[in-house]
Amino acid sequence: MDRTQGTQAVHLSEEFVANLVQELDNDDIIGITLGGSYARGEATQYSDLDFACFWRVGLRPPPKRFMYRQGKLISVKMTTVDEIRGMLSRPESALLFASGKHRLLLDKDGSVARLLEEIANFRWETLQPVANWSTNIWMMLKAEEVHKLLADFQRGNEPGIAYAVAKLVAEMTTRLALYCGVLITSDSTYYSQVEEAAGSASAWTYNHRIATGLDAGPENIKPIRARGIAALFLYRETLALLKPAMRDEQLAVAEQALQIVREAVDQLPFTAEEYQWLKNWT
Numbered sequence: 001m002d003r004t005q006g007t008q009a010v011h012l013s014e015e016f017v018a019n020l021v022q023e024l025d026n027d028d029i030i031g032i033t034l035g036g037s038y039a040r041g042e043a044t045q046y047s048d049l050d051f052a053c054f055w056r057v058g059l060r061p062p063p064k065r066f067m068y069r070q071g072k073l074i075s076v077k078m079t080t081v082d083e084i085r086g087m088l089s090r091p092e093s094a095l096l097f098a099s100g101k102h103r104l105l106l107d108k109d110g111s112v113a114r115l116l117e118e119i120a121n122f123r124w125e126t127l128q129p130v131a132n133w134s135t136n137i138w139m140m141l142k143a144e145e146v147h148k149l150l151a152d153f154q155r156g157n158e159p160g161i162a163y164a165v166a167k168l169v170a171e172m173t174t175r176l177a178l179y180c181g182v183l184i185t186s187d188s189t190y191y192s193q194v195e196e197a198a199g200s201a202s203a204w205t206y207n208h209r210i211a212t213g214l215d216a217g218p219e220n221i222k223p224i225r226a227r228g229i230a231a232l233f234l235y236r237e238t239l240a241l242l243k244p245a246m247r248d249e250q251l252a253v254a255e256q257a258l259q260i261v262r263e264a265v266d267q268l269p270f271t272a273e274e275y276q277w278l279k280n281w282t
Contacts, residue, residue: 010043020051020069021105024076029053031112032105036075037186039101048073052102054112055080081115088122091131091178098122099183124181131178132245139239140250142171143257146235149228150264161228168231169211172238176204179242204237220273229277232261236281 021032036050037043049072055061061078068074087093098119107113145168152160173194177184180197184190191212198204209215210230217226239246239254246254265278 009041010038010045010047011041012038012043012049016070017105020049020074024051024053025106028055028059029106030056030081030109031107033112033116034103034105035100039103040186042186048075050075050077051105052077052079052084054084057082081111084115085118088119089127091127091134092174094122094124094127095174095177095182096184098124099185124183128181131181135175135179135242136246136250138171138175139242139246140253142168142235143253145171146232146257146261149232150261150268153225153228153264153268153270156269158222158224161224165211165224165227165231168235169208172231172234173208175242176238179245198241202237204234204241207231207233207237218273218277221271221277225274229274233281236261 017034024032031054033052033054034050035052037047038049048066051074053061053076055078057080059080061080061083064078065076066073067076084097087097100119102116102119104113104116145164149161149164149168152158152164173191176182176198177190177194180194182193182197184193191208191214195205195208198208206215207230210217211227211234213223213227217223217230221229236258239258243251262281265275265281270278
């Protein structure tokens, strides 16, 4: 058996879907949709089923729940039409929601169908000014993570480096996605979509791939330390791309953080190989 071969998409029987709709439906629910990989026709045997149950106006939906049926994990988001409409008005949530596909399974009053039409007609351009302001603030705030990363290099604290890298990479990826208006199709395509927006041969993508662990760093540099150095470069490259959206006060803080890194290159206990890589900072 060739374990490297791709798997074929898994499909649901209409009976299975109908039984789930019947199980989930009650008098407080006005509609049900199916999203995620099953709606896109990309599901594998390990994919969960993403159901959304829309509750009537004036009711407070219960928390999200999970259950298994016939060995399949069922994710049930309890929501309202107004809540989803609100998500489309906020850049961070719209980024992760607007491009998704949704199969309408139940619609008692037509409101869910109208909502799906709004989603289909969504245009990112209306949110770009808000996204730019958010990006401007967060690039300033993440200067703190740059300092924490340098402090962990100074202490040789590799678990601390790992933690700081995770936070910095997540935020830099989100900020570039927002600035470029990259509507994310799914979790599994998130990184590749943002890297494509930055350019596959760009310095941003080069450092992003090392910082996330997708690619190895330069030879003879310990992987976690390579990821840490790449995360510092990633902050620099993100700021370079996002500079047109930055305002003077916030830009000054971000650029000062870069200057601190530049000075740290000659001060912190980097190995010879790390030092040679970091000399590219200037």
